[in-house]
Amino acid sequence: MTNPEAIEEAKRAAARQAVADHFDPSFRYVGIGSGTTIIYVVDAIKETLSDEQKEMIVFVPTGYQSRSVIIKAGLRPTAFDSLLPHQVLDVAFDGADEVDEELNCIKGGGACLFQEKLVAERARKFICVADYRKDQARLLTGWPSIPIEVAPIAVWIVIAALKKLGSPNPVTRDGLLAKAGPMKTDQDFFIVDAPFPPLLTKKDVESGSDIDLSTVTAQHGDKEGKGGDLSLDKEASSKGVKASGSAAKIGSGQGGKWNVHELSKAIKSITGVLEVGIFAGLDGIEAEEQGVHGGQKPVAVYFGMTDGSVKVRTAPGRENPKRKS
Numbered sequence: 001m002t003n004p005e006a007i008e009e010a011k012r013a014a015a016r017q018a019v020a021d022h023f024d025p026s027f028r029y030v031g032i033g034s035g036t037t038i039i040y041v042v043d044a045i046k047e048t049l050s051d052e053q054k055e056m057i058v059f060v061p062t063g064y065q066s067r068s069v070i071i072k073a074g075l076r077p078t079a080f081d082s083l084l085p086h087q088v089l090d091v092a093f094d095g096a097d098e099v100d101e102e103l104n105c106i107k108g109g110g111a112c113l114f115q116e117k118l119v120a121e122r123a124r125k126f127i128c129v130a131d132y133r134k135d136q137a138r139l140l141t142g143w144p145s146i147p148i149e150v151a152p153i154a155v156w157i158v159i160a161a162l163k164k165l166g167s168p169n170p171v172t173r174d175g176l177l178a179k180a181g182p183m184k185t186d187q188d189f190f191i192v193d194a195p196f197p198p199l200l201t202k203k204d205v206e207s208g209s210d211i212d213l214s215t216v217t218a219q220h221g222d223k224e225g226k227g228g229d230l231s232l233d234k235e236a237s238s239k240g241v242k243a244s245g246s247a248a249k250i251g252s253g254q255g256g257k258w259n260v261h262e263l264s265k266a267i268k269s270i271t272g273v274l275e276v277g278i279f280a281g282l283d284g285i286e287a288e289e290q291g292v293h294g295g296q297k298p299v300a301v302y303f304g305m306t307d308g309s310v311k312v313r314t315a316p317g318r319e320n321p322k323r324k325s
Contacts, residue, residue, distance in 0.1 A: 008036075010131040010304030015040035015093075017310045018129045018302040022091050025053045029087060031119040032059050033094025034066045034112040037129050041093045046073045060089060062119050063112035063186045080118055092123035096130050096279075096301070098143035102201045103128075103297050103315055104260045106139050108147025108277030111173070111185050117275055121294025125284040128298035135303045135311070138198040139260060139278070145193040146267070147173075147277035152182075152190050154272025161270045162194045165263070166256035170194035189274055194267070200251040200259035283315060 015037060023030070023045055030045070032038060049057070058078045061067035070077040094116055096105040105128060107113050120126040136142050148170075150158045155172055162170040173191040175183040182190045251259025253266065264278040279296040287295035303311040 006306045011037045012040045014129045014302040014304030014310050016044045018127050019044035022127045027090035029089045030059050031089045031092025031123050032066045033062045034110045035095040037095040042069050042073045062115040089123040092119050092126045096128050099301050100139045105279040106143050111191050113277040114149050114275040125299040128301040131304045140198045145195040148192045149189045149274040150192050151272045158272045167194040205251045205259050
């Protein structure tokens with residue numbers, strides 16, 4: 001079993017390399033996400049800046065916690081809604097609860113998913129920084145559920161709708177003290193955590209053939225973060241992730257089988273849902289090339305390993321991260 005210190009060192013190593021590859025002191029607007037890993041990102045950024053440069057860069061947090069980290073580092077925060085309408089962030093750094101082979105992410109374990117998505121979609125590129133535990137072949141392999149930000153008045157409507165979509169036991173997340181009631185986000189909303197079987201990727205859907213995720217393996221970090229084969233959870237697979245039929249139907253909810261994109265859209269369409277903790281679709285570079293608003297997916301993901309190395313996963317065609325771009 002890996003000790004906590006090794007995990008923290010893995011996060012620190014990933015953060016340092018991500019900042020070295022994708023941050024430049026000439027940037028003027030930088031998004032800063034939430035969570036424990038992002039503390040190391042801010043520390044790495046701070047180390048590259050002179051006092052004068054610190055005054056020139058505006059950092060956009062994704063919530064109260066990340067704003068506090070920015071201020072503690074002696075950097076300048078600004079609220080997302082203080083940005084001019086067409087202002088684009090040079091880069092945004094954030095963590096993830098889980099990342100699949102196609103760089104789709106689950107986020108929201110820290111309950112900041114709505115603001116995290118706002119910031120990611122405003123950036124030219126979103127860079128994800130995590131440790132090896134978040135590296136999985138398919139979403140919902142290691143992480144148990146999808147975080148969903150929900151209006152308090154609509155919680156029971158949303159939970160009922162999620163059950164119809166195939167979630168066996170969606171629950172409202174409790175606060176630190178259960179007797180105080182559900183945890184509230186920065187928007188004063190609740191979080192509903194909805195479990196589903198592992199989610200199919202775009203490649204799975206396009207294959208147009210039977211898919212049994214219990215047979216899917218990929219070279220990911222093992223439990224100690226040293227690399228090796230990772231097989232998907234067979235019990236979860238047996239509950240409904242074997243897809244069959246035409247490509248048009250695969251992953252669209254039949255028999256509880258969902259692909260990343262279809263499930264995200266289905267949940268987002270439920271009245272009362274503010275945002276879904278699935279980050280998928282285009283990345284920032286693709287969105288800019290196509291002239292559309294924002295990209296949710298990271299351009300690159302940096303996984304810190306317990307042996308001190310860093311594993312970098314990028315989209316096809318971007319195997320070499322663009323420094324300072």
